[in-house]
Amino acid sequence: MDHSRYDDTYIRDILRASRTIAMVGASPNWVRPSYFAMKYLIGKGYRVIPVNPVAAGQEILGETVYAGLADTPGPFPMVDIFRNSEAAGAIVDEAIALKDDKGIEVIWMQLGVINPEAAARAEAAGLQVVMDRCPKIEYGRLSGELSWGGINSGIISSKALKV
Numbered sequence: 001m002d003h004s005r006y007d008d009t010y011i012r013d014i015l016r017a018s019r020t021i022a023m024v025g026a027s028p029n030w031v032r033p034s035y036f037a038m039k040y041l042i043g044k045g046y047r048v049i050p051v052n053p054v055a056a057g058q059e060i061l062g063e064t065v066y067a068g069l070a071d072t073p074g075p076f077p078m079v080d081i082f083r084n085s086e087a088a089g090a091i092v093d094e095a096i097a098l099k100d101d102k103g104i105e106v107i108w109m110q111l112g113v114i115n116p117e118a119a120a121r122a123e124a125a126g127l128q129v130v131m132d133r134c135p136k137i138e139y140g141r142l143s144g145e146l147s148w149g150g151i152n153s154g155i156i157s158s159k160a161l162k163v
Contacts, residue, residue: 003119003131011138014128018078018106019046021135022069024091025082025110026050028060034082035060037110037136044139049076069094075103080135085115092118096125110134 021041026048027034038048039061049072050060056067066072069079069091079095081088088109095104107122109115109131119129139145 001119001123001129003114003116003129006130006133008142010128011130011133012142014078014106014108014130015135015139015142020049020076021046021078021080021108022049022051022066022072022076022102023080023082024051024069026052026055026060026065027082028052028055028058028065033110037080037082037134040136041139047076048080049073069098069102072102074098074101077103078106078108078135079104080108080110081113082110083113085109085113088113088115089118092122096122096127099125099127106130108133108135111137 023034023038025034026038029035038050041048042061048063050063050065051067051069051072052065053067055065058065079091081091083091092107092115095107098104104127106128107119111132111134114131119131122129
């Protein structure tokens with residue numbers, strides 16, 4: 001699959017089907033992007049389970065933090081990786097090993113997280129992959145929310161649809 005561009009239907013279908021997300025790299029620090037993304041997604045009806053070995057046992061936004069995917073209670077169809085590109089490889093390998101036990105169907109790598117080798121391994125294992133995207137941003141873009149702020153999301157238009 002070409003990971004430089006994703007069809008809107010592909011992203012939309014993933015966001016509709018993956019209502020529980022294990023967020024690896026979730027931070028209890030409210031100024032971190034992972035905290036903001038987690039809060040937003042919870043507000044949209046998702047269950048986001050934080051995974052962070054440093055904060056394991058704490059709570060973030062009412063959810064217990066787990067040390068790793070193996071410790072996280074399933075099922076969770078999506079693993080959202082809020083770590084660097086190099087660290088994503090080991091997380092993807094763990095997700096592949098746990099996919100049947102935890103119900104994992106999607107690997108989502110956040111903005112700036114690009115690991116083509118890990119993506120290829122995940123796809124070979126039957127998982128869907130998204131790289132270099134944020135589910136919070138994609139949700140807002142596809143729902144038209146970004147347009148409310150004057151951002152051209154390409155979703156809402158005053159022009160008639162071309163048939």
